Amino acid sequence: MSHACTLQVNGISYPLELDAGRTLLTVLRGELGLTGAKEGCDDSECGACMVLVDGRPVNSCSYLALQADGREITTVEGLAKGGELHPLQAAFLDEGGVQCGFCTPGMLISAEALLRRNPNPSEDEVRLALGGNLCRCTGYQKIARAVLAAAPGANA
């Protein structure tokens, strides 16, 4: 039995008919073609599927799409504006926080959620905020440095 819902993703409204058990991740990637969020573990362990729902980080692999009906969803595709990289994206490049790139969308989203709430985090706060995101390449040092460099309060 499918259910009508509307997902607001990166400022665009998508009317959809979805089965009850569909996860937000499969709908974003399948129906909407937004393949930035990744299926890593499909188990909430790795954070590669991270998106923002009403500004808060959510593991989209473990969240029912219908529960997000009418809420504001931001995926990694929604970070860059007008062809300009988001400051976090630029900092990840500058600091070498990207290697294979699989974890990067989730890292960026978790970092964005942190900086919206806390524009001047300590390194400990950055590491805690990224605790639900696994990276198998970088060793995390450069990712943490990138988030600190992108923090709006970093140069204040």
Place this chain on the structure above:
Amino acid sequence: MTRGTYLEPASLDEALRLLAEHDGAALVAGGTDLVVGTRQGKRTLPETLVAIHRLPGLDGIAEEDGALAIGALATHDAIERSELVRGRWTALADASAIVGSPATRHVATLGGNLANASPAMETGAPLVVFGAEVELRGQGGSRTVPVEGLWAGPGRTTAAAGEMITGVRVPAPADGSGSAYVRLEYRRAMEIAVVGAAALVTIGAGAVSDARVALTAVAPTIVRSPAAEGALRGREPTAEAIAAAAAAVHDAATPISDVRGSDAYRRAMIEVMARRAIDVAARRAAGEAVPIPATMTVGGTR
């Protein structure tokens, strides 16, 4: 994966009616246990889902008649950040602060943690030491059970079909009390207790006037340790007295071996967790501001 039915009631009454009308319907709030359990193949998604994440009025965190009243839909993020909880019910803040990851804590609820009834749940032991009561509501009315009476075994509760947890009432600890929850963890995030312990210690005239100790992941449900509590009462909270009390938890600890730890390892470590929890609770009772979550302060992973 089911093709089933998704229902989103607008009120608590409607939710209770839907639960009663649909045999086998399951409630879903944050979904962090229900949906993940499906992915892990532990169970299939129920045929009928009643989504309660937007029900109004069930996410409060407030002081009522001197007790802490928390709605079932309060998230761990909200509990962790509540100055009220951090101040007087500190062990609960210690626990909510280490549930899952930031993403988990933003959607996962206290009611869900209780209903999932995992013996490794983080919020159970703190609620047990505080003597919390859980409100269950069905179409026929509401009833209150002590939190220890909610759990029937791993993953099972005493809630009847058609009943849902609507809130938790947590009595205020006596003046001169401190509390703490700590766990053994292999990873900072997306972890549940390998073993864990909560302690509530009340100090008057330099000695422990009351103590409660509850243990996580060493029995089919969260359990208290009367022996550890008895060993503390009337004693000065010295390192020796705390170590002796922690060594007494084996009266209640009957752990199993599983993928997360052997029974022998759990028995060895529960004593360490109990010692840390009692120590932090006693320090807090004495007015020391031990940072939340205590697990990170006293030897968790970084």
